[in-house]
Amino acid sequence: MVAVLVAAAFALPGGYVAWRVIGGTESPLALLTSPRTLSPLWRTVQLAVLVSASAAVLGTALAWVTTRTDLIGRRFWRVVVPLPLVYPSFVGAAAFISGLSPGGIVHDLAADLGFDLTMRLHGLTGAWLVLTLFTYPYVYLPVAARLASLPTAFEENARLLGDRPARVFSRVVLPQIGSSVAAGSLLVFLYTVSDFGAVHLMRFETLTQTIFRTRLFDRDRSFALALLLLVLALVVVAAERTITRAGARRGALLTSDATVGDRRALTVPLGRWAAPATGLVAGVVGLALVSPAISLADWGLFGWMRSRRGGAPLRLDWDDVLAPTWNTVWIGVTTAVIAVAVVLPVAYLTTRHRSRLGGAVNAVVVAGFAIPGLVVALSLVFWTMHASPFDFLIGSMPVLVFAYVVHFGAQAVRTAQVAVDAVPARMEDAARLLGAGRLRRLATVELPLMLPGLAAGAGLVMLSTMKELPATLLASPIGFRTLATQVWGTYEALFLPEMAILALILLAISALMTWLLVVRRSDHLR
Amino acid sequence: MNTRSISSRLVRSAAAVLILVVLTASATACGGDPDSLTVYSGRSEKLIGPIFEAFTAETGIALDVRYGSSNDLALLLAEEGDKSPADVFLSRSPGPAGYLDDLGMLSELDNDVLDRVATGDRSPDGTWVGFAGRGRVLVYNIDEVATGDLPDSVFDLTGPEYAGRVAVPGSNSSFQDWFTLFRLRNGDDVAIEWLDAMVTNDSRFYPKNGAIVEAVGRNEIQFGLVNHYYNFQKVVANGDAQRSANHGFAAGDDGGLMIIATATVIDSSEEKDTANRLLTHILSDAQQAYLTNKVYEYPLALGVMPADVLPPVPADRVGAVEIDDVAAEFTRTIEIIEASGILDQ
Numbered sequence: 001m002v003a004v005l006v007a008a009a010f011a012l013p014g015g016y017v018a019w020r021v022i023g024g025t026e027s028p029l030a031l032l033t034s035p036r037t038l039s040p041l042w043r044t045v046q047l048a049v050l051v052s053a054s055a056a057v058l059g060t061a062l063a064w065v066t067t068r069t070d071l072i073g074r075r076f077w078r079v080v081v082p083l084p085l086v087y088p089s090f091v092g093a094a095a096f097i098s099g100l101s102p103g104g105i106v107h108d109l110a111a112d113l114g115f116d117l118t119m120r121l122h123g124l125t126g127a128w129l130v131l132t133l134f135t136y137p138y139v140y141l142p143v144a145a146r147l148a149s150l151p152t153a154f155e156e157n158a159r160l161l162g163d164r165p166a167r168v169f170s171r172v173v174l175p176q177i178g179s180s181v182a183a184g185s186l187l188v189f190l191y192t193v194s195d196f197g198a199v200h201l202m203r204f205e206t207l208t209q210t211i212f213r214t215r216l217f218d219r220d221r222s223f224a225l226a227l228l229l230l231v232l233a234l235v236v237v238a239a240e241r242t243i244t245r246a247g248a249r250r251g252a253l254l255t256s257d258a259t260v261g262d263r264r265a266l267t268v269p270l271g272r273w274a275a276p277a278t279g280l281v282a283g284v285v286g287l288a289l290v291s292p293a294i295s296l297a298d299w300g301l302f303g304w305m306r307s308r309r310g311g312a313p314l315r316l317d318w319d320d321v322l323a324p325t326w327n328t329v330w331i332g333v334t335t336a337v338i339a340v341a342v343v344l345p346v347a348y349l350t351t352r353h354r355s356r357l358g359g360a361v362n363a364v365v366v367a368g369f370a371i372p373g374l375v376v377a378l379s380l381v382f383w384t385m386h387a388s389p390f391d392f393l394i395g396s397m398p399v400l401v402f403a404y405v406v407h408f409g410a411q412a413v414r415t416a417q418v419a420v421d422a423v424p425a426r427m428e429d430a431a432r433l434l435g436a437g438r439l440r441r442l443a444t445v446e447l448p449l450m451l452p453g454l455a456a457g458a459g460l461v462m463l464s465t466m467k468e469l470p471a472t473l474l475a476s477p478i479g480f481r482t483l484a485t486q487v488w489g490t491y492e493a494l495f496l497p498e499m500a501i502l503a504l505i506l507l508a509i510s511a512l513m514t515w516l517l518v519v520r521r522s523d524h525l526r
Numbered sequence: 527m528n529t530r531s532i533s534s535r536l537v538r539s540a541a542a543v544l545i546l547v548v549l550t551a552s553a554t555a556c557g558g559d560p561d562s563l564t565v566y567s568g569r570s571e572k573l574i575g576p577i578f579e580a581f582t583a584e585t586g587i588a589l590d591v592r593y594g595s596s597n598d599l600a601l602l603l604a605e606e607g608d609k610s611p612a613d614v615f616l617s618r619s620p621g622p623a624g625y626l627d628d629l630g631m632l633s634e635l636d637n638d639v640l641d642r643v644a645t646g647d648r649s650p651d652g653t654w655v656g657f658a659g660r661g662r663v664l665v666y667n668i669d670e671v672a673t674g675d676l677p678d679s680v681f682d683l684t685g686p687e688y689a690g691r692v693a694v695p696g697s698n699s700s701f702q703d704w705f706t707l708f709r710l711r712n713g714d715d716v717a718i719e720w721l722d723a724m725v726t727n728d729s730r731f732y733p734k735n736g737a738i739v740e741a742v743g744r745n746e747i748q749f750g751l752v753n754h755y756y757n758f759q760k761v762v763a764n765g766d767a768q769r770s771a772n773h774g775f776a777a778g779d780d781g782g783l784m785i786i787a788t789a790t791v792i793d794s795s796e797e798k799d800t801a802n803r804l805l806t807h808i809l810s811d812a813q814q815a816y817l818t819n820k821v822y823e824y825p826l827a828l829g830v831m832p833a834d835v836l837p838p839v840p841a842d843r844v845g846a847v848e849i850d851d852v853a854a855e856f857t858r859t860i861e862i863i864e865a866s867g868i869l870d871q
Contacts, residue, residue, distance in 0.1 A: 036864055094737075098740060098744075200697075200733045200734075201733060201734075201737060203731055203732065203733060205697075205869050205870065209697065213697050213860065214857075214860060215597060215598075215601060216597040216600055216601060216621070216622060216625055216853075216856075217621070217625065217852070217853045217856035217857050217860065218853075218856075218857045218860060219601075299763075302763070302764070303763065306765070315572060374598060374601075377602075378601060378602065378605050381602060381605045381606060382605050385605070385606060385607070385609050386607075391609060394606075394609075394611075395611065470598065473592070473593065473594040473595075473598065474592075474594060474598060474599075474602050478564060478590040478591065478592045478611070479590055479591065479592075485593070489570045489571045489572055489593060490570075490572055492570040492595075493570045493572040493573050493759065494736050494755075494756055494759035494760065494763070495572055495759065495763070496763050497763060498572070
């Protein structure tokens with residue numbers, strides 16, 4: 001019941017798009033036969049499939065290496081590996097491109113060391129590379145959380161029986177983390193479909209680009225295309241559910257018979273693989289996190305030195321930093337906590353009860369992630385102003401948090417589903433037999449077991465909220481400023497040094513919060 | 527840590543968060559203060575914020591400003607309709623203002639506001655007034671291109687010496703503003719022929735003005751059609767390291783055009799007098815001087831001179847041509863741009 005209500009709330013943006021299309025003059029079906037629609041649609045699918053596949057491989061590999069091996073500095077890597085997620089897409093791509101181009105700092109540093117990094121990044125290759133580097137955390141976080149909560153007995157046994165690590169991985173680990181990998185890749189797919197900033201700077205015309213370009217002067221077509229995007233997302237979400245369900249049976253079999261609570265840390269000695277593994281982790285972090293950060297630091301330092309030398313002063317004061325930083329922190333945490341609380345009933349319904357209703361609720365909640373943030377914001381304005389008694393709430397904090405939760409809830413749902421699934425039914429039965437009530441079972445048996453998974457979902461929502469832009473600009477209380485809106489404002493005015501400093505602050509705050517709230521929390525349970 | 531305390535802490539923090547949210551909501555929901563105005567600004571805070579601060583300092587009237595992209599804010603206003611809290615909307619170009627005008631959402635401005643600018647810099651029906659201009663120019667790489675080789679006309683760019691060397695921001699709204707006017711003045715045939723020739727000449731598509739100036743600066747491409755403003759900001763940021771400069775086309779050429787930022791008063795506003803007062807302030811000599819000396823834009827108020835460093839004032843303005851159906855003309859522009867294939871270059 002609660003789950004259905006939640007789903008109804010999540011359906012608001014989609015309902016708004018459908019309503020506008022019905023009232024408009026463009027039919028999505030007619031548009032489908034036009035090459036003006038088909039070529040961006042085809043490019044969107046191509047890019048989304050490529051990015052999900054590469055992010056799945058990269059995210060899984062990084063998760064395994066940082067949780068299951070004796071990699072040097074694992075705890076440090078666990079904090080920094082998820083961080084590329086926090087670059088607002090346009091900033092990350094801009095810093096990435098300009099750093100690697102001739103004259104950019106990363107390019108020149110590498111040239112001094114004798115490497116020619118000249119990459120003319122654009123189009124499909126450029127968009128694919130940048131999006132892979134910025135979205136693999138969607139796979140990494142849930143998979144790492146799953147690995148942290150899995151009993152290690154099977155891996156131990158397989159190893160004692162003489163299986164090599166690669167074989168242990170493919171026969172024992174992969175079946176158990178399969179659903180987490182699928183969950184993460186689905187998020188990557190939906191993110192890619194709805195991304196605007198990176199594809200825009202890479203000059204790759206996807207469906208979202210067309211929607212944005214036509215949004216004001218050809219609104220009917222823009223909405224019809226948004227509906228197509230939504231249908232594409234629904235199809236992919238449904239397909240993912242069917243496939244994972246079929247695959248999950250094997251994994252579930254293994255888990256349910258394992259001894260829960262057996263969490264001795266299992267570390268696979270890397271041996272002669274230590275150097276390549278370190279190279280992989282350092283290489284990915286270097287490309288995705290450090291190289292844009294170096295470009296930003298370069299811009300920021302340039303501006304600071306310039307003002308020190310008596311040139312143009314930095315146009316940035318404490319007002320631009322302090323309140324936005326605090327706003328970013330508390331809105332991120334609030335949204336994450338509320339999102340997890342709201343989607344938990346959905347996760348229960350969709351994993352414990354195998355019904356058609358569960359499938360529908362799942363599709364509605366998850367597919368919402370593919371709707372661009374601008375449309376989510378407009379839809380909430382539309383519904384609160386014209387179809388509810390709550391129009392006094394417009395431009396207030398609850399509407400903003402509601403917009404975030406609807407937009408990003410999908411990220412918590414898929415990880416929560418995996419977490420719920422990981423609680424063996426036998427344990428619950430045992431607690432029930434011992435006379436524990438529903439709430440007590442939830443609090444003392446299930447929540448602790450699910451905590452790593454829920455924390456990973458909350459972490460994803462938090463990082464996404466902290467960088468969110470269109471919904472923050474349009475649905476926030478007037479005058480509410482976050483670091484992301486400040487970064488955008490300086491970027492639009494082309495105040496690059498100021499933009500760089502703000503973006504680095506956003507990065508630092510995100511690192512701190514990921515460590516405090518996500519990494520430390522799941523480490524407790526080891 | 528025992529599990530009981532984890533979960534009770536979770537519950538406690540969730541409750542605290544909820545209370546906080548409700549409190550902030552009730553605090554922000556009270557409004558309707560007559561001593562304040564609500565402004566939706568499509569111009570960024572770093573550029574226009576000081577003008578707002580000066581207004582509040584002079585009049586004691588507080589301004590609540592929502593910043594965003596002009597197109598998004600226009601969509602938001604259209605969605606809010608007559609329940610919109612906005613009194614004033616500032617747009618980076620006449621397009622979004624024209625869109626709202628077609629929906630009947632703009633009020634007619636006071637005459638003393640309209641009379642601050644030339645007739646070409648305001649809408650014929652008096653619903654918007656221009657307050658700052660950005661010129662369309664050709665940005666070029668100063669190491670690769672000698673000043674003597676710079677073209678007089680935008681039509682020259684289809685020649686062989688420019689093959690593969692010109693960046694065109696096909697999806698950018700300022701470019702679309704320019705192209706709409708270019709099309710209305712020369713006719714669709716000439717405009718389509720020019721754009722197709724640019725595509726055949728291997729011109730490159732870039733998404734934004736800023737990206738073009740950056741690409742030209744690092745010699746990824748040698749020329750670009752942009753707004754003059756971006757190169758000024760890059761030079762402020764990078765000094766001599768910025769290897770690009772602006773070139774204005776010859777006087778009267780179709781390549782040069784002024785895109786004017788517009789100010790409007792929303793028809794549903796209950797504070798129209800105060801709103802007009804804000805517009806008068808933006809068009810005052812002092813604020814216009816700030817706009818040209820500090821932000822490097824062209825002032826539009828009569829009698830205020832542009833900063834010396836700016837290229838000569840472009841002769842043509844977007845506002846000078848009356849467009850009957852703004853949305854239809856822009857839709858047509860988008861169609862032509864898409865059909866040309868420039869977005870795939």
